[in-house]
Amino acid sequence: MKQTVFAAIFGMMAVSAMAQEVVTTPFNGSFEDATFAVENAIVGEGLVIDFTSHVGEMLNRTGADVGSDVKIFDAADIFLFCSAQVSREVMEVNPMNIAHCPYSIFVADQGGEVVIGHRTYPQGEMQKVQALLDGIVQSALE
Template sequence: MKRFILATALALGAAPAMAADEAVTYPFKGSFGDAAFAVENAIIGRGLVIDYVSHTGEMLNRTAADVGSEKKLFEEADIFLFCSAQVSRTVMEADPMNIAHCPYGIFVADQEGDVMIGYRTYPEGPMQEVQALLDEIVQEALK
């Protein structure tokens, strides 16, 4: 039992470090609104359609008290969800189970005035094409 508790504690202690490795973030010099506008334009500018914008920061702030928290994680945070028919077909022809990674998301977040743009990382192999696409879109938004 002690081994189980120790293993669980170690696993939980490692989770935040792993989470940091699972996202690529870039600082944005400007407001949250400007960053969100830049991301939206960079996605649409590639002929892609934004399927949904998740207002994650708003939801976390609205529900904090309901879940017993007083901690404010973000001033604002949105996630733009979209797909690319061309890239999705390529990665899913390589492995149909890559469907698990779709749709793709780019997030914009403001933590105490520090605005960032980012995306999750993807496994080695065909999904690196998606990661490259996301990075290109973010780089365009950062200009």
């Protein structure tokens, strides 16, 4: 019975996670400047970047392998990190908020148009994460 309830909760969370939207903000500068600014803004919050995913490079490298000649991004990186303080706050309210961790901010360049973005989070306690990410993006834009 417990496993069924747990599976149902995770299933609902997966559907909810897929329904998330994305917030993007144009960056007035190069991709390299934007990634540098995002890295500095994350570290400036006292956070550690756990992983940088070079999604743009991977997609460009593997396109032919999967039968595509479409170039989606000129460059795209995703920075993954967590906040011990904010994560604890949101998971003390609902331990299943673990599904939203780690948090991420991406930088993407499509034809010279550079954007910084992140996914949106549900109402309630997860708005603390939303505010953290919004603040980091704003710092990167300054």
